[in-house]
Amino acid sequence: MNYKNFVIKISSERNYLAFLLLIGGESKRFGEDKGLFKIKDKQLIEYQIDVLKEFKYDIFLVAHSRHQIQEYINNINYKDITGFIIDELNEFFKQDIRSPMLGLYSSFKELRKHSYQKGFAISCDMPFIQLKVIEFLINKSFNYDCCIPIWKNKYIEPLFAIYPIKKGFYSARENLSKKKYKLTNLIKPNWKVNYISIEKTIKNFDQKLLTFININKKKDLEKISLDLKRKNKEKK
Numbered sequence: 001m002n003y004k005n006f007v008i009k010i011s012s013e014r015n016y017l018a019f020l021l022l023i024g025g026e027s028k029r030f031g032e033d034k035g036l037f038k039i040k041d042k043q044l045i046e047y048q049i050d051v052l053k054e055f056k057y058d059i060f061l062v063a064h065s066r067h068q069i070q071e072y073i074n075n076i077n078y079k080d081i082t083g084f085i086i087d088e089l090n091e092f093f094k095q096d097i098r099s100p101m102l103g104l105y106s107s108f109k110e111l112r113k114h115s116y117q118k119g120f121a122i123s124c125d126m127p128f129i130q131l132k133v134i135e136f137l138i139n140k141s142f143n144y145d146c147c148i149p150i151w152k153n154k155y156i157e158p159l160f161a162i163y164p165i166k167k168g169f170y171s172a173r174e175n176l177s178k179k180k181y182k183l184t185n186l187i188k189p190n191w192k193v194n195y196i197s198i199e200k201t202i203k204n205f206d207q208k209l210l211t212f213i214n215i216n217k218k219k220d221l222e223k224i225s226l227d228l229k230r231k232n233k234e235k236k
Contacts, residue, residue, distance in 0.1 A: 015058075015114060015115050015116045015117065016057070016116075016117050016118060017057050017116065017117065017118040017119070017120055017138060017141070017162070018057055018058045018059070018060055018082070018111055018116050018118075018119055018120070019052050019055075019057055019058070019059045019060065019119075019120050019122060020060050020062055020085075020103075020104070020107045020119045020120060020121045020122065021035075021045065021048060021049075021052075021059065021060065021061050021062065021122050021124055022062045022100055022103045022104075022121060022122065022123055022124060022159065023035040023045065023061050023062060023063050023068065023072070023124045024062055024063050024064035024065075024068065024087050024098060024102075024103050033068070033071065034124055034125045034215060035072070035124040035125075036071065036072065036075050036076070037215075039127065039221065043075060043076050044124065044125065044127050044215070045061070045072070045076060045124055046076055046077065047127040047128070048122065048124065048126070048127065048129055049076075049077075049080055049081070051129050051130070051131050051134070052080075052122075052129075052134070053080040054131055055134070055135075055138075057120075058082035058083075058116075059080060059081050059082050060081070060082055060083055060084065060085050060107065060110075060111075061081060061083075061084050061085070062084075062085045062086075062087070062103045062104075062106065062107050063084055063085070063086055063087070064086070064087045064098055064103075065086065065087075066086060069084045069086065072084075085106055085107050085110045086106065087102050087103055087106050088102075088105070088106040088109065089102075097181070099181040100121075100123075100158075100159060100181075100183055101172055101175055101176060101180075101181045101182075101183060101185075101186065102172075102176060102181075104119070104121060104163065104168060104172050104183075104186065105169065105172035105173055105176055107119055107121075108163070108165050108166075108168045108169035108172055109169055109173075111165050112165050112166055112169050116165050117164070117165055118141060118162050118163065118164060118165060119162070119163050119165055119168065120134070120137070120138070120161075120162045121158070121159055121160070121161055121162075121163060122159065122160055123159035123160065123214060125214045125215040125216070126159075126160065126211065126212070126213065126214050127213070127215070128210035128211060128213050129160070129211050130205060130206045130210060130211045132205040132206065133202055133205045133206050133211050136196075136201075136202070136205055137149070137161075137162060137196065138162070140194050140196060141162040141194065143192075144192050144193065144194040145163075145164045145167060145191040145192045145193060146161065146162060146163055146164065146187060146191050146192070146193040146194065147161065147162040147193075147194045147196065148161040148162070148187075148193060148194070148195055148196070149161065149195075149196050149197075149198050149202055149212075150195040150196065150197060150198065151198050151199065152197070152198075152199050152200075156184070156195070157198075157212065158183035158184065158186070159183070160211070160212070163186070164191070167188070167191065168186065171185075171186050171187075171188055172186055198212065
Protein backbone atom coordinates (compact mmCIF):
# COMPACT_ATOMS: atom_id res chain seq x y z
CA MET A 1 0.00 0.00 0.00
CA ASN A 2 1.13 3.54 -0.72
CA TYR A 3 1.36 5.99 2.19
CA LYS A 4 -1.07 8.38 0.47
CA ASN A 5 -3.75 5.68 0.41
CA PHE A 6 -3.49 4.84 4.10
CA VAL A 7 -6.80 5.77 5.71
CA ILE A 8 -6.82 6.89 9.33
CA LYS A 9 -9.63 5.00 11.07
CA ILE A 10 -10.16 7.22 14.09
CA SER A 11 -12.80 5.91 16.47
CA SER A 12 -14.97 8.49 18.20
CA GLU A 13 -15.62 5.94 20.99
CA ARG A 14 -11.94 5.56 21.90
CA ASN A 15 -10.90 9.14 22.37
CA TYR A 16 -10.07 9.04 26.09
CA LEU A 17 -6.60 7.80 25.18
CA ALA A 18 -4.42 6.85 22.20
CA PHE A 19 -1.14 4.96 22.07
CA LEU A 20 1.73 6.89 20.49
CA LEU A 21 4.58 4.68 19.30
CA LEU A 22 7.56 6.95 18.65
CA ILE A 23 9.56 5.54 15.72
CA GLY A 24 11.25 8.72 14.47
CA GLY A 25 14.51 8.61 16.42
CA GLU A 26 17.86 8.69 14.65
CA SER A 27 19.08 5.32 16.02
CA LYS A 28 22.71 6.46 15.65
CA ARG A 29 24.14 3.89 18.05
CA PHE A 30 22.01 1.10 16.60
CA GLY A 31 22.82 1.87 12.98
CA GLU A 32 19.38 1.34 11.42
CA ASP A 33 15.67 1.81 12.14
CA LYS A 34 15.08 0.00 15.44
CA GLY A 35 11.37 -0.52 14.91
CA LEU A 36 11.94 -2.47 11.70
CA PHE A 37 14.76 -4.61 13.04
CA LYS A 38 13.67 -8.24 13.05
CA ILE A 39 14.05 -10.37 16.17
CA LYS A 40 13.14 -14.01 15.61
CA ASP A 41 10.11 -13.85 13.32
CA LYS A 42 8.86 -10.29 13.90
CA GLN A 43 9.94 -6.68 13.62
CA LEU A 44 10.56 -4.97 16.95
CA ILE A 45 7.53 -2.70 16.57
CA GLU A 46 5.25 -5.70 16.03
CA TYR A 47 5.98 -7.03 19.52
CA GLN A 48 4.57 -3.79 20.89
CA ILE A 49 1.57 -3.70 18.56
CA ASP A 50 0.67 -7.27 19.53
CA VAL A 51 0.32 -6.11 23.14
CA LEU A 52 -1.39 -2.78 22.47
CA LYS A 53 -4.03 -4.22 20.14
CA GLU A 54 -5.50 -6.05 23.16
CA PHE A 55 -6.78 -2.69 24.40
CA LYS A 56 -9.73 -0.72 23.07
CA TYR A 57 -7.62 2.34 22.30
CA ASP A 58 -6.30 3.62 18.97
CA ILE A 59 -2.66 3.09 17.98
CA PHE A 60 -0.60 5.71 16.12
CA LEU A 61 2.95 5.45 14.83
CA VAL A 62 4.82 8.75 15.03
CA ALA A 63 7.41 9.02 12.24
CA HIS A 64 9.93 11.62 11.08
CA SER A 65 9.03 11.47 7.37
CA ARG A 66 6.68 10.10 4.74
CA HIS A 67 9.53 7.90 3.54
CA GLN A 68 9.76 6.26 6.95
CA ILE A 69 6.02 5.68 7.01
CA GLN A 70 6.21 4.00 3.61
CA GLU A 71 8.99 1.74 4.90
CA TYR A 72 6.75 0.61 7.75
CA ILE A 73 3.78 0.05 5.46
CA ASN A 74 6.01 -2.08 3.24
CA ASN A 75 7.46 -4.16 6.07
CA ILE A 76 4.96 -4.68 8.89
CA ASN A 77 1.42 -5.92 9.35
CA TYR A 78 -0.35 -2.57 9.81
CA LYS A 79 -3.97 -3.75 10.13
CA ASP A 80 -4.09 -2.87 13.84
CA ILE A 81 -2.63 0.62 13.37
CA THR A 82 -5.10 3.51 13.42
CA GLY A 83 -2.81 5.88 11.56
CA PHE A 84 0.58 7.56 11.19
CA ILE A 85 1.65 11.00 12.42
CA ILE A 86 4.60 12.84 10.88
CA ASP A 87 6.96 15.08 12.86
CA GLU A 88 5.94 18.61 11.98
CA LEU A 89 8.51 21.26 11.18
CA ASN A 90 6.98 24.73 11.08
CA GLU A 91 7.95 28.28 11.85
CA PHE A 92 9.49 27.27 15.18
CA PHE A 93 11.97 24.86 13.64
CA LYS A 94 14.44 26.17 11.10
CA GLN A 95 16.40 22.94 10.94
CA ASP A 96 15.64 19.24 10.73
CA ILE A 97 15.61 18.10 14.35
CA ARG A 98 14.99 14.58 15.58
CA SER A 99 13.67 14.75 19.11
CA PRO A 100 10.97 12.95 21.12
CA MET A 101 9.74 16.42 22.09
CA LEU A 102 8.97 17.09 18.42
CA GLY A 103 7.29 13.71 18.08
CA LEU A 104 5.07 14.42 21.06
CA TYR A 105 4.29 17.95 19.86
CA SER A 106 3.25 16.61 16.45
CA SER A 107 1.16 13.88 18.09
CA PHE A 108 -0.58 16.21 20.51
CA LYS A 109 -1.33 18.67 17.73
CA GLU A 110 -2.93 15.98 15.57
CA LEU A 111 -4.87 14.21 18.33
CA ARG A 112 -6.13 17.51 19.73
CA LYS A 113 -8.05 17.97 16.47
CA HIS A 114 -9.90 14.73 17.17
CA SER A 115 -10.67 15.43 20.84
CA TYR A 116 -8.42 12.78 22.39
CA GLN A 117 -7.78 13.47 26.07
CA LYS A 118 -4.58 11.53 26.80
CA GLY A 119 -1.64 10.12 24.88
CA PHE A 120 0.32 7.08 26.07
CA ALA A 121 3.81 7.70 24.66
CA ILE A 122 5.98 4.61 24.13
CA SER A 123 9.45 4.43 22.64
CA CYS A 124 9.75 1.88 19.83
CA ASP A 125 12.83 0.24 21.38
CA MET A 126 10.96 -1.39 24.30
CA PRO A 127 9.91 -4.80 22.92
CA PHE A 128 8.75 -6.33 26.22
CA ILE A 129 6.05 -3.89 27.33
CA GLN A 130 3.67 -5.83 29.56
CA LEU A 131 -0.10 -5.72 29.20
CA LYS A 132 -0.77 -5.65 32.95
CA VAL A 133 1.62 -2.73 33.45
CA ILE A 134 -0.03 -0.72 30.68
CA GLU A 135 -3.48 -1.51 32.03
CA PHE A 136 -2.44 -0.43 35.52
CA LEU A 137 -0.99 2.89 34.33
CA ILE A 138 -4.11 3.67 32.30
CA ASN A 139 -6.30 2.99 35.34
CA LYS A 140 -4.08 5.26 37.43
CA SER A 141 -4.23 8.08 34.86
CA PHE A 142 -7.84 9.02 35.58
CA ASN A 143 -8.17 12.29 37.51
CA TYR A 144 -4.54 13.14 36.75
CA ASP A 145 -2.91 15.14 33.98
CA CYS A 146 0.03 12.80 33.74
CA CYS A 147 1.00 9.28 34.84
CA ILE A 148 4.71 8.41 34.83
CA PRO A 149 6.76 5.49 36.16
CA ILE A 150 9.57 6.56 38.48
CA TRP A 151 12.63 4.72 39.80
CA LYS A 152 13.76 4.97 43.43
CA ASN A 153 16.66 7.19 42.30
CA LYS A 154 13.98 9.65 41.05
CA TYR A 155 14.72 8.95 37.37
CA ILE A 156 11.46 8.93 35.42
CA GLU A 157 10.45 7.07 32.26
CA PRO A 158 9.14 9.90 30.02
CA LEU A 159 8.92 7.60 26.98
CA PHE A 160 6.62 5.17 28.72
CA ALA A 161 4.15 7.64 30.16
CA ILE A 162 0.68 9.10 29.80
CA TYR A 163 0.34 12.80 28.95
CA PRO A 164 -2.57 15.26 28.59
CA ILE A 165 -3.14 16.09 24.93
CA LYS A 166 -4.20 19.73 25.22
CA LYS A 167 -1.80 20.78 27.99
CA GLY A 168 0.94 18.68 26.43
CA PHE A 169 0.50 20.43 23.09
CA TYR A 170 0.98 23.91 24.57
CA SER A 171 3.91 22.80 26.73
CA ALA A 172 5.69 21.00 23.88
CA ARG A 173 5.18 23.99 21.58
CA GLU A 174 6.64 26.34 24.18
CA ASN A 175 9.66 24.10 24.78
CA LEU A 176 10.38 23.65 21.09
CA SER A 177 10.18 27.39 20.48
CA LYS A 178 12.85 27.82 23.18
CA LYS A 179 14.89 24.87 21.86
CA LYS A 180 14.38 22.96 25.09
CA TYR A 181 14.24 19.32 24.04
CA LYS A 182 14.60 17.52 27.38
CA LEU A 183 11.34 15.69 28.06
CA THR A 184 11.29 16.53 31.74
CA ASN A 185 10.66 20.13 30.64
CA LEU A 186 7.35 18.99 29.18
CA ILE A 187 5.87 18.45 32.65
CA LYS A 188 4.65 21.74 34.11
CA PRO A 189 4.73 22.48 37.87
CA ASN A 190 0.95 22.99 37.93
CA TRP A 191 0.19 19.60 36.36
CA LYS A 192 -1.34 16.95 38.56
CA VAL A 193 1.12 14.08 38.11
CA ASN A 194 0.74 10.52 39.37
CA TYR A 195 4.26 9.13 39.78
CA ILE A 196 4.15 5.33 39.98
CA SER A 197 7.03 3.60 41.76
CA ILE A 198 8.67 1.03 39.52
CA GLU A 199 10.30 -0.99 42.30
CA LYS A 200 7.42 -0.84 44.79
CA THR A 201 4.38 -0.97 42.51
CA ILE A 202 5.05 -1.87 38.88
CA LYS A 203 7.25 -4.79 39.92
CA ASN A 204 4.10 -6.45 41.27
CA PHE A 205 2.84 -6.71 37.68
CA ASP A 206 6.19 -7.24 35.96
CA GLN A 207 8.48 -9.05 38.37
CA LYS A 208 11.57 -8.89 36.14
CA LEU A 209 10.75 -5.39 34.89
CA LEU A 210 10.94 -6.54 31.29
CA THR A 211 8.85 -3.54 30.30
CA PHE A 212 11.79 -1.20 30.83
CA ILE A 213 14.35 -3.12 28.78
CA ASN A 214 15.28 -1.05 25.75
CA ILE A 215 17.64 -1.51 22.84
CA ASN A 216 20.37 1.05 22.25
CA LYS A 217 23.02 -1.02 20.49
CA LYS A 218 22.98 -4.28 18.56
CA LYS A 219 24.99 -5.96 21.30
CA ASP A 220 21.90 -5.51 23.48
CA LEU A 221 20.20 -8.05 21.24
CA GLU A 222 22.04 -10.93 22.92
CA LYS A 223 20.26 -10.09 26.15
CA ILE A 224 17.01 -9.54 24.24
CA SER A 225 17.22 -13.01 22.68
CA LEU A 226 17.73 -14.60 26.10
CA ASP A 227 14.78 -12.68 27.51
CA LEU A 228 12.58 -13.80 24.60
CA LYS A 229 13.49 -17.44 25.20
CA ARG A 230 12.75 -17.02 28.90
CA LYS A 231 9.45 -15.30 28.15
CA ASN A 232 8.39 -18.10 25.80
CA LYS A 233 9.19 -20.73 28.45
CA GLU A 234 7.08 -18.87 31.00
CA LYS A 235 4.10 -18.99 28.63
CA LYS A 236 4.31 -22.79 28.29
